[in-house]
Amino acid sequence: QVQLVESGGGLVRPGGSLRLSCAASGSISSINAMGWYRQAPGKQRELVARFTSGGSTNYADSVKGRFTISRDDAKNTVYLQMNSLKPEDTAVYYCNWVMRWTYYWGQGTQVTVSS
Numbered sequence: 068q069v070q071l072v073e074s075g076g077g078l079v080r081p082g083g084s085l086r087l088s089c090a091a092s093g094s095i096s097s098i099n100a101m102g103w104y105r106q107a108p109g110k111q112r113e114l115v116a117r118f119t120s121g122g123s124t125n126y127a128d129s130v131k132g133r134f135t136i137s138r139d140d141a142k143n144t145v146y147l148q149m150n151s152l153k154p155e156d157t158a159v160y161y162c163n164w165v166m167r168w169t170y171y172w173g174q175g176t177q178v179t180v181s182s
Contacts, residue, residue, distance in 0.1 A: 069123040071162045083180070088170045089162030095143055099130055099165040103147045104134060105158035105178075112161065116147060117147055129155070137174040144177030152180045 087103065101124075116126045116136040122172040124136055135148045145162065157180050162173035166169020 069095065069164065071164060071173035073160070073162045073173040073176040075128065076160060076178045077118055078179045078181065080154060080182050081154060081180055083149045083152050083154075083179060084148070087144045087149070087160055087162075087176060089147075089164075091143040091171075093147075093164065095164075097167045099168060101164045102158055102162075103139065103145075104163055105156075105159040105160045106175075107155075110158075115160070117163070118145070120129050127150065143152055149178070152178075155179045156180050 070092050071089055073087060073089045075085060077085060079085050100117050100122050103115040104112050105115050106112040114127055115130055116134055118124055118138060133151045138145045156178060158178060159175040160178050161175045164171045
């Protein structure tokens with residue numbers, strides 16, 4: 068079994084920054100991908116950023132140049148640094164790890180960008 072625990076969400080003004088963290092525990096092996104998705108009210112869940120098993124990173128076009136994904140393998144933790152936040156970034160952010168081609172999700176953390 069795998070558990071993902073997210074932290075770091077909150078309320079921030081436009082132009083501000085937040086850093087999300089996702090710590091994984093349990094049976095961790097054969098990682099295919101790890102990253103972040105988000106879901107805004109009334110919209111489908113979408114990819115924000117992720118690492119793939121080949122070592123590459125993917126970003127949604129809407130966050131390129133503003134968000135940075137990083138990882139600490141010793142801590143089994145993935146981070147999402149979000150800068151220059153916009154109101155349209157408001158959503159519930161979900162951590163996602165794919166291991167042995169099984170998808171694992173965190174509980175979600177709310178990010179609200181508002182003045």
